[in-house]
Amino acid sequence: MPSPVSSPVSGPATRITVLSGGVGGARFLQGLWHGIEQRLVPGVSPDARVTVVANTGDDWWVHGLKICPDLDTVMYTLGGGIDHERGWGRREETWHAKEELAGYGVEPTWFGLGDRDLATHLVRTQMLDAGYPLSQVTDALCRRWLEPTYGDRVRLLPMTDDRMETHVAIADPDSPSGRRVVHFQEYWVKLRAQVAAEALVFVGLEESSPAPGVIDAITDADLVVVPPSNPVVSVGTILGVPRVREALVATRARVVGLSPIVGGHHLRGMAEQLLTTIGVEVSAAGVGLHYGARSDGGVLDGWLVDEGDVADVRRVTEAGLACRAVPLLMTDLDATAAMAAAAVDLVS
């Protein structure tokens, strides 16, 4: 049973929870941490702890290996192992195993499986096969990537230990039904979202349970941040895990989001397609109102939009959400820390 909304926390936030997808969430987290360390975020204690609840709806099995793109992107980014230009996968990566898999004619050939990255998937798959839940596997992997730098101050949790995969229904004139359902990875990486997504199918989402620690991380937080991650297939799936939305409604923490729509367009252009599929207007206001105000059954207290979307502020405010327009491009760590500071300030 969700408890009634409590009075908000006062004083600087020491327990921050971030509901993250992949690239956007990871970059935000990097800037947030930089801001905490450099004391660029006034509303947050310099000793703050950050819990990341990451989307696992992009996960899939390929070549017998369990791949968790968002968990890995957050882990590699915070751990200094990410390829910054690509935004995903390992830096100084090679692609020999991938070449050879293609040499065998084994599908899929289009999925980016780097040689260094493979080690992560091998360790994860072997631990899963041995019976460990994904949250414990993630913890083991983070001992290498996060612990040396962050100690116990940054914790990475999968949203669920259950298998949950986002699939996409696309038009297919060759199929008797006229459509075909593909894994989100196929839609995103192979088809590059160039065909209309007729529907999204969140396989296993309704039956999933939050991973250990997820509900507590929301309930016990001082501040919950929804970073500029994909509102449909990243934040949307996290919110779809049973009890997560209720925990957000009930938490004492202030909940603030940052718009992934900048200047009327999604930062990752391909994602606009998915908003349209679920009937959400592609605008900063559209996404903010989709999340909704906690005072009105939604999940947010505040919504930060880009200065280019200043015209959207009034609509958002009228819906009961604190709203402000600031520069929302994560061009470097300082710019991202400033975004985090503005977000915290908005709901303080």
Added chain:
Amino acid sequence: MPSPVSSPVSGPATRITVLSGGVGGARFLQGLWHGIEQRLVPGVSPDARVTVVANTGDDWWVHGLKICPDLDTVMYTLGGGIDHERGWGRREETWHAKEELAGYGVEPTWFGLGDRDLATHLVRTQMLDAGYPLSQVTDALCRRWLEPTYGDRVRLLPMTDDRMETHVAIADPDSPSGRRVVHFQEYWVKLRAQVAAEALVFVGLEESSPAPGVIDAITDADLVVVPPSNPVVSVGTILGVPRVREALVATRARVVGLSPIVGGHHLRGMAEQLLTTIGVEVSAAGVGLHYGARSDGGVLDGWLVDEGDVADVRRVTEAGLACRAVPLLMTDLDATAAMAAAAVDLVS
């Protein structure tokens, strides 16, 4: 039921079966094929087909992957993918996944798992997990490595589809029993056979069945060759698969072996240790007599020894085996083809 020894085949051999380990067997096969193509082996038809029955006793599971070192060494060598200097694994190999696995602190860190090589293990493991027997998996992998060059003229079979692993008992003063049993790979690669092998344990060998095609390949052959592979852990395990020895005793084919002992020493020095463990004299004659003459319940008609072991010829001949001393170093394809020619000639 083994049929009685039939009269030997006359005319050039068209069906050749080779019982192979890894590096030595693979190099011999390369030279044999070169000899057939270049018509350097008078007793063999230029249209001859070669069936390789490969040892699988070195196989193991590591990082969740099924590794078949001897099958892969034969496949890569004949398919042009081998690293010639190392003798195993892929040429132009990188080791990034291995480095990263070590970065995670995952054991074993000493096993040579190359990035290109990994693709083979991923395909194999996934097919095994899907329920395909190893022989069918091998066939699928060989479609890439052998078919383009050899068509259906070279076939690679695992000796068995069953799990069979060679383990080694070594002294361990820290253990209550005073000994410890390690997988052959640990003994060979990690310990480099530098500790005494107190006993060899062929796990699963007695309960194994020959893979489909193995018995027919011996029974229907014109010529069976035992290349200079390890007599204990390569040829020894093949001979240990139930019905293989009986098939060799009964076949119409002539059976000829080439000594892996050259100038009194095993070509791969570490292997001497294993002969001692099973009580076989480390000499060309010792190994030849260990295999034994078919006329006396053994498996060979002829035994080729190195010119440096010419003193051994008499002992071998006295035991009822045709024997001759010739240069037995596989220095290049021509030298190896000459060895094959001498072996064929010995039993023609």
